[in-house]
Each structure stands twice: as structure tokens, then as C-alpha cells.
Amino acid sequence: xxxxxxxxxxxxxxxxxxxxxxxxxxxxxxxxxxxxxxxxxxxxxxxxxxxxxxxxxxxxxxxxxxxxxxxxxxxxxxxxxxxxxxxxxxxxxxxxxxxxxxxxxxxxxxxxxxxxxxxxxxxxxxxxxxxxxxxxxxxxxxxxxxxxxxxxxxxxxxxxxxxxxxxxxxxxxxxxxxxxxxxxxxxxxxxxxxxxxxxxxxxxxxxxxxxxxxxxxxxxxxxxxxxxxxxxxxxxxxxxxxxxxxxxxxxxxxxxxxxxxxxxxxxxxxxxxxxxxxxxxxxxxxxxxxxxxxxxxxxxxxxxxxxxxxxxxxxxxxxxxxxxxxxxxxxxxxxxxxxxxxxxxxxxxxxxxxxx
Numbered sequence: 001x002x003x004x005x006x007x008x009x010x011x012x013x014x015x016x017x018x019x020x021x022x023x024x025x026x027x028x029x030x031x032x033x034x035x036x037x038x039x040x041x042x043x044x045x046x047x048x049x050x051x052x053x054x055x056x057x058x059x060x061x062x063x064x065x066x067x068x069x070x071x072x073x074x075x076x077x078x079x080x081x082x083x084x085x086x087x088x089x090x091x092x093x094x095x096x097x098x099x100x101x102x103x104x105x106x107x108x109x110x111x112x113x114x115x116x117x118x119x120x121x122x123x124x125x126x127x128x129x130x131x132x133x134x135x136x137x138x139x140x141x142x143x144x145x146x147x148x149x150x151x152x153x154x155x156x157x158x159x160x161x162x163x164x165x166x167x168x169x170x171x172x173x174x175x176x177x178x179x180x181x182x183x184x185x186x187x188x189x190x191x192x193x194x195x196x197x198x199x200x201x202x203x204x205x206x207x208x209x210x211x212x213x214x215x216x217x218x219x220x221x222x223x224x225x226x227x228x229x230x231x232x233x234x235x236x237x238x239x240x241x242x243x244x245x246x247x248x249x250x251x252x253x254x255x256x257x258x259x260x261x262x263x264x265x266x267x268x269x270x271x272x273x274x275x276x277x278x279x280x281x282x283x284x285x286x287x288x289x290x291x292x293x294x295x296x297x298x299x300x301x302x303x304x305x306x307x308x309x310x311x312x313x314x315x316x317x318x319x320x321x322x323x324x325x326x327x328x329x330x331x332x333x334x335x336x337x338x339x340x341x342x343x344x345x346x347x348x349x350x351x352x353x354x355x356x
Contacts, residue, residue: 006063006065006066006069009046009048009066009070010069010073012046013046013069013070013073013074014073016042016043016046017073017076017078020039020042021039021077021078021081025321026318028078028080028190029189029190029318029324030183030190031181031183031189031190031191032190033151035190036080036081036150036151036190036191037151039078039081040084040151043081043085047060048060048074048085049085049088049089051067051070051089052088052089052090052096053092053103053111059092059096064223064279064283065279067220067223067224067227067282068223068224068230068275068278068279068282069227070085070227071085071086071224071225071227071231072227072228072230072234072278073231074228074231075227075228075229075230075231076231076234076235079188079228079231079232079325079328079329080150080187080188080191080328081150081190082228082231083148083150083188083191083332083336084115084150084151084191085224086221086224086225086228086336087116087117087118087150088117088118088150088152089220089221089224090118090217090221090224091116091117091118091156092111092116093216093220093221094118094156094167094212094217095107095116095156095167095169095209097212097214097216097217098167098209098210098212099209104169104206104207106204106207107154107207110153110154114152114153114154115150115151115152115153115154116152116153116154116155116156117147117149117150117154117155117156117172118156118158118221119131119145119155119156119157119158119196120145120147120157120158129160130143130145130160131143131157131160131168132160132161133159133160133166133168133203133208134161134200135161138202139202139203139204139205139208140200140201140202141157141159141168141170141203141208142200142201143159143197144198146193146195146196146335147179147193147194147195147196147335148184148188148191148192148193148331148335149172149179149181149191149192149193149194149196150190150191153172153173154170154171154172155169155170155171155172155177155196156168156169158211161208164210164211165211166208166209166210166211167209167211167212168203168207168208168209169207169209170203170207176198176201176202177196177198177201178195178196178197178198179192179194179195179197180197181193181194182194184331186327186330186331186334187325187326187327187328187329187330187331187332188328188332188335189324193335214287215286215287215289216287216288217288218287218289218290219281219284219285219286219287219288220282220288221288221290221293222281222288222289222291222292222293223278223279223280223281223292224278225293225296225297225337226274226278226281226292226296227274227275227279227282228332229274229293229296229297229300229332230274230275230278230296232303232304232328232329233267233271233274233300233303234271235321235325236267236300236303236304236306236307236325237264237267237268237270237271237303237307239307239320239321239322240263240264240267240306240307240310240311241255241264241267241268243310243311243320244260244264244310254310263306263307263309263310264306264310266303266306267303267307270299270302270303273299274296274299274300277292277295278292278296280292289342289345289346289349290337290338290342291346293336293339293342294337294338294339294342294343295339296337297332297333297337297339298339301326301329301330301333304322304323304325304329305326307322307325307326308323308326
């Protein structure tokens with residue numbers, strides 16, 4: 001994509017933030033389907049919700065830098081909205097690949113306007129854990145999983161059929177779908193979190209697909225989450241440094257103190273590093289393992305702690321926002337990244353490779 005188009009996307013998203021996010025910031029910390037839906041419709045009008053679809057299905061093809069910058073800007077503006085976009089894009093990417101580029105008819109008809117949510121991943125679960133598909137005259141889906149669902153119209157559920165991974169698509173408003181969504185006790189407050197439960201839910205056979213084994217969608221999600229976190233790191237850097245330029249203590253401005261520079265310098269470096277990592281991940285054609293996002297979320301959680309410490313007691317106040325970005329990073333780690341598990345899995349895979 002030409003550089004001018006990339007800058008246009010960033011300018012549109014910055015204007016969206018100024019017009020729609022900033023005036024409602026205080027109200028974006030509790031679940032609200034109407035508010036989320038209104039923001040999502042505007043993102044759809046900007047064309048940033050369709051890059052998970054193939055071009056033949058009405059999708060928008062964007063290069064790595066453009067995809068990174070979309071999530072970076074949204075991560076800075078509203079991590080909860082960016083969280084929903086990653087789940088939506090990844091769900092569509094998986095469905096498109098699993099069905100050979102042509103989505104199942106009912107899904108394809110809904111895709112241009114509907115919101116999709118990916119519920120977990122087989123990357124994080126052994127066979128038999130999470131949701132299970134049983135085919136015995138009738139194909140059914142059962143299981144319970146804690147998830148954050150950004151008011152989707154369709155759910156894309158990874159499941160196991162014996163030891164074979166499957167990808168299941170179902171309507172979120174069907175009677176057999178039970179989701180007890182509540183406000184998060186931590187971050188990403190605009191999105192409800194709770195237990196998604198299915199008990200012998202009757203699946204349409206054409207909506208139960210083989211799990212794509214290329215790993216491309218997992219790699220895409222890895223890069224997008226890293227870009228989201230890069231945006232959060234940028235906000236933490238800007239807000240902590242701006243405060244340090246305004247606060248006078250101990251006979252001089254606090255940005256002149258070595259201790260404050262030791263806190264804020266790594267946050268600025270994290271911003272730069274994470275954007276580079278995100279673009280690199282999104283540019284690669286390889287199976288994803290979640291390693292980039294696992295590193296990124298650890299960096300941003302530390303950035304959040306350092307930003308809070310830079311502001312002292314004010315760091316815990318909602319007015320300065322840094323505490324919310326820290327809570328958002330913690331919740332993102334719990335409900336998407338699973339950093340510790342990913343690090344162990346990567347180490348095991350590397351040891352196995354070296355041992356061969």
C-alpha cells in the first residue's frame with residue numbers, strides 16, 4: 001500500500017479517537033453494548049474491520065505496516081476496542097483459510113456487517129480440553145470456557161474432535177449459547193467477561209471445519225496483538241514523560257532526576273521496539289506460536305508499573321489513565337496472550353528441534 005494511504009489510515013483513526021473516544025473516555029470502562037456497537041459501526045465505515053477477509057469475500061488487503069498501524073492507533077485510543085478487532089479479524093482469517101477462501105454461505109452472507117469473536121485457541125489446550133465436538137448421528141458441541149466477548153454476532157470456537165482440532169462457527173444469539181458476561185475486575189472494561197457454555201449444541205455440519213494447519217492466522221494474531229501493545233506502550237511513554245516535564249520536586253523538574261529517567265527511558269524504548277517487532281511478525285510467512293505477543297505483554301506490564309511509579313500517588317488515579325493501561329495489559333495477558341504458557345511451549349519446541 002502506498003505511503004500516502006498508510007498515513008491517511010492513521011489520520012482517520014486519530015480523528016476517530018479525538019471525535020469519538022476522548023469525549024467518552026470515562027464511560028468506556030464498563031460494558032455497554034450500544035456504545036461498543038456505535039464505535040464499531042464507525043470503524044466499519046473507515047474500512048478497518050474487513051482486513052481479515054479475502055478480497056474475493058469483500059475484504060481489504062493491507063500490508064504489514066498498515067495492519068500494524070491500525071492496531072497501534074486503536075491500542076493507544078481504546079485497548080478494549082482493539083481487543084475486539086483482533087478477535088474479529090483472526091476469526092475471519094481462520095474461517096477463510098479453513099474453508100479454502102470461500103466462507104460457508106451463511107457466514108459469508110453475514111460477514112460484511114457482522115461482528116465475529118474467536119473464543120480461545122487450540123494452541124493453549126491439549127486434546128480434550130476446552131470445547132469438544134461429537135459426531136454420532138448428530139454433530140454437537142459442548143464445553144465451557146472463560147472468555148471476553150465484544151458483543152459478537154458470530155462465535156468462532158476452536159474445539160477438539162478426539163485428537164483432531166476443529167473450527168466451529170455458530171450464531172452468538174442462539175438459544176443454546178449461554179454467556180454470563182460481567183464487568184471485568186481488571187481491565188478492558190468495555191468488554192464483558194464470563195463463562196461461555198455449550199451443552200450438546202447442535203452444529204450445522206458445514207460449520208464444523210478442519211483446523212487450518214498452516215498457522216498463518218495465529219501468526220497474524222501474534223503481530224496484531226503486539227501492535228496493540230505497542231500502542232499502549234506509546235501512551236504510557238507519552239503520559240509519563242509529559243507528567244515528568246510538568247512536575248517540580250526536590251528543587252528541579254522531575255524529568256531531570258536520574259531515577260525518573262531510569263523509569264521512563266525503557267518505556268520509550270519499548271514503544272519503538274514493539275512496533276518493529278509487530279511489523280516483522282506481520283511480514284513473515286510462518287506458523288504462529290504467540291511468542292512475539294508473549295514478549296510484548298511482559299514489556300508493557302513493566303512499562304505500566306514504571307509509568308505508575310513515575311507519577312507517584314497520581315499514577316493510581318483514573319485521571320492520568322496510566323493505571324487503566326496497566327490493568328488492560330494484565331487482562332490481555334490473561335485472556336489472550338497466556339505469556340508463561342507460550343514461553344514454555346516455545347522452549348520445548350526449540351529443545352526438541354535442537355535434539356533432532
